[in-house]
Amino acid sequence: MNGGTRLDLEAFTAEFSQAWSGLKSRFLKVECWQSYQGSESNRSQHAFNIGARVRVVQQPLTEYLRYELMSYRIRGAMGENVEVMRIGSDATVPNDEIFDFLLFDRDVALVHDYGQGPTGVQTGGWLVRDTPSVRRLESRALALRREAEPLERFMTATDL
Secondary structure, three states, X not given: OOOEEEEEHHHHHXXXXXXXXXXXXXXXXXXXXXXXXXXXXXXXXXXXXXOEEEEEEEOOOOHHHHHHHHHHHHHHHOOOEEEEEEEXXXXXXXXXXXXXXXXXXXXXXXXXXXXXXXXXXXXXXEEEOOHHHHHHHHHHHHHHHHHOEEHHHHHHHHOO
16 A cells, blocks of 8 residues: 555554544545455444445345445444445456545545455555545545445345
């Protein structure tokens, strides 16, 4: 990741906690993996309560996505703004344009690293504080949001 510092999972988690504690006004989260293998210590799942989540979705939906989309309804009822961007079934994600990252205000970004292969197990990531790199990530997140639709509209059209 250009403009970023590689972190192991423990350091990534510590940086998440620090950035979350210093959050002033906006948190954006972009997710694109179609399946994950999470840990119980995934703070972003437990702490997320403001901002917007942009979820990239391919059809047919994986069982993980079916479960996750149902949990998003609960989060939506609690005030989280979840938007869904559909991509074609022939697309490969993550890729150079669509990958998982967190943006804290306009100052800090954390880019997830899931290692080699389709495991969905986070191995660490990159801490990005370089202003031009953070701005590029912000632009990417906002571009994805422009193509996304509100969760409820997606859920109605998908018949879940």
